[in-house]
Amino acid sequence: MPYTYKQPYSLDGTQGQTINVYASTDLVTPLTTFTSDTNGRGEVTLTVSDSAATTLYLVRASDSKRLAVTTIDPREIASLWTTTTATAVWSSTTRSLTTFGTLAADIWNNSTRTLSAFGFTVNTNANSVESAIKAKTDLLPAAPASTTDIPTTTAITSAVWASATRTLSAFGFTVNTNANSVESAIKTKTDALPTQPAATSDIPSASTIATAVWNNTTRTITSWGTLITDIWNYATRSLSSADKEDIAVRVESHLLDEGDSQMLINAIVGAIGNTNINQTALVAAIRSDIERGGGTLATIAADYARRTGDYATATSITTLGTQLGNAISNLNNLSPSQAQAAALAALTAYDPPTRLEATTDKNEILAAIPTEIGGGNGGTPVLLPGSSVLFNPRFQSASNQGIPLALVEIYQANTRIGTGTTNASGRVEFAAGEGFILLKNTSYSVRVYAQGYQSHAPISVTLATDASPTYSLVTTPPFPISPDPQKAIVRVRTADFAGVPLQNETVTLTLDDQRPIAIGDKFISTRTIKGQTNEQGEVDLEVWSDETLLAAGLKPIYDLKMTGVTSFPIQVPPEGGIASHLKPTS
Structure with missing residues (x-):
């Protein structure tokens, strides 16, 4: 219900200030505000509950200081409702004009009842608006039709279709019976349609077509007429570089490698030691080769018998020779030209490295050989790759004192590749020595974080040799303290x-x-x-x-x-x- 609260006494120190009014159920958002007068008083109208008591807090807006607390009970102010004018008027049982005595009769019995008596003159000349209205009303017939005279849509429709004459000519235009170009083009297309065009359901699906193709008993390329001839007669028949590379890889995988080629050449050269290869010559060559290192066969046999009690007999040697002769007779007797051609082909297939390739391989090997460096401060020596450098930065204060326990991070682009903590002298310390191992001529960024020092902007580093630079950090100013103890x-x-x-x-x-x-x-x-x-x-x-x-x-x-x-x-x-x-x- 609406309620007007009047501050009954002066609120000291609030003259002319804004006062926030809060309900006890919500101390965050005020119900309303008012400005106190010069005496520190004021009033405000607000809506309160008409069934339960409402507690209001009056709080000064400038410093949120609570000034007063009041409780509004609807039961205490219910007796005041009947004193309000609106309630008294509408609560009256008699609410007619006749109760005002002869008021109505006096008005109509007044001898002067003209508008001029009210102090204004009626203009009898028509203005533009009145003229526009008259122009429209002049168009109305003497006896305008009533809404009941207008036929319904159903009656109109029935009358149209019930009319005996339903020709277009009756509407005052002539229908052109000669076909134009568009109509002729449409007719040409429709004439091409079969008597019974196929429906979309008559068209087989892709899977049905594929099944029919592969189920066909005749599946030959020759049935395609001149397809094969057309393919080979096509002017452009080149393979792409990728196709050629794939073919070369597949062919090379089935060829002899370089070691196999050399073994083949050695075998060919050994086989043509005598161009007229026969069993006798082969046995003699084998015997000669055996006796070249171990003496004659008789000596070898005696020595073997002495050692093992067993030795090769003449019969066994003859049998071996026969077996070798039978194997050789199954081979073609190679001519010198055939052997030379085979050796040349093997040499041609071999692809030795060029001088540039050999030099590149040598440099890569040398670059990969580690170089021993000292660990520093008694650390264990580490092996540094030849393509790397040692980066050993030092971080100090304004008084040139090393900053310990600072976190140092190394980034390559946006990727952190290393991190460490500075020792008492301000340098990064690792178990195997000091510093970071970086690649030569490569861009890095260094970030450092130390307690009591301002954050340092990233340091850009690109090194060609080992480096041990020193960087100074700026101390942070004293931390501020709030003047409010709370x-x-x-x-x-x-x-x-x-x-x-x-x-x-x-x-x-x-x-x-x-x-x-x-x-x-x-x-x-x-x-x-x-x-x-x-x-x-x-x-x-x-x-x-x-x-x-x-x-x-x-x-x-x-x-x-x-x-x-x-x-x-x-x-x-x-x-x-x-x-x-x-x-x-x-």
Whole structure:
């Protein structure tokens, strides 16, 4: 129900200020507002429940200070309803003009009842609007038709089709009976249609056609007439480079390799030691070869008998010779020209490396041979490939002191290929020595992160020889402290993937707890804090500390959001800190 609240007493210190009025059920969004007068009082009309009591909080808008609390009970103000004018009027049982006595009679009995008596003159001259209306009404017949005189659509349709004369000529135009070019073209097409055109269901499917083709008992290429002749008579019959390469690979896989070719040549040369190969010559050659290293056959036989008690007999040797002779008789007696041709073909098939290919292979072998370098600081020596360099950077403060425990990362394009931590002298330390092993003449970027020092922009590195450069880092300024003991400062640092600070980016912190926020005597209507990053990609945001939120019975967790970054929770202690270091432990 509507209700007007009048502040009955002065609210000190609120003269001329805006007052927010909240319902006890929603301390975030005010029901309405009003401005207090010079005495610190005011009134406001709002809608309240007509069945239950409503508690209102009056809060100063400038600092959210609670000024007053009042409760409106509909039972206490129900007796006032009958005093309102509207209720009294409509509650009256008599509501007629006749109850005003002779009011109506006096009006009509008045001797002067002209419009001129009201102080204006009636214009008897027609204006443009009246003339336009008259022009339209003049067109009306003397006896305009009534809506009942208009026949229905059903009656019109029946009359049209019931008419004895239904010719087009009756409408005042002539039908052209001579066919034009379009009609003639259409007729030419329709004349070509068969007497009974096939329906779409009569056309066999692709699978039906394929089955019929392969089920046909006659499947010969010759039945295609001159197809084969046309193929071979075609002017262009060349293979693509890919086809040629595939054929060459397949042929080469079935040829003898270089070692086989040499064995074939050796066998041919050995076989034609005597161009007139026969059994006698072959046996003599075999005997001569056997006796060349171990003495005569008799000596060999005696020695074998002495050692094993067994030896080859003349009969066994003769049998062996016979077997060899039978094998040789099955071979063609090669002529010198045939042997020479076979050897030449084998040499032609062999593809020896060129000088350039041999030199390239040598350089690759030399480049792959490791070079021994010292590990440094007593580390174990490591083997460094010939195509690599040692990169051993040092990071120091403004006073030239080494910065320990700094995280150093090496990137090639967008891929991290190495990481390490600096030692007490500010250099990266590994178990087998110090530094990163990088490829010569290759672009890299170096990123370093150290506690207490500002983030360093990526360092571009391209080395032709070993290098041990020194880089100085800048210390971060003292962390700010909020002047409000209930609040703390959160510093958010941003950068893109290459480490470049993100400027003018909006960062939002939102209190995760959705309950009404009442801290001390203040009611907080918003739970979101926003800010934009500066040239260094940083922004400081002042928020309620976790101790303050816990004391108010709220969950002390904020959600951090910004474009392109997945939101994550943080918990802010009274001393504040870097956002990435404030993620809650549970």
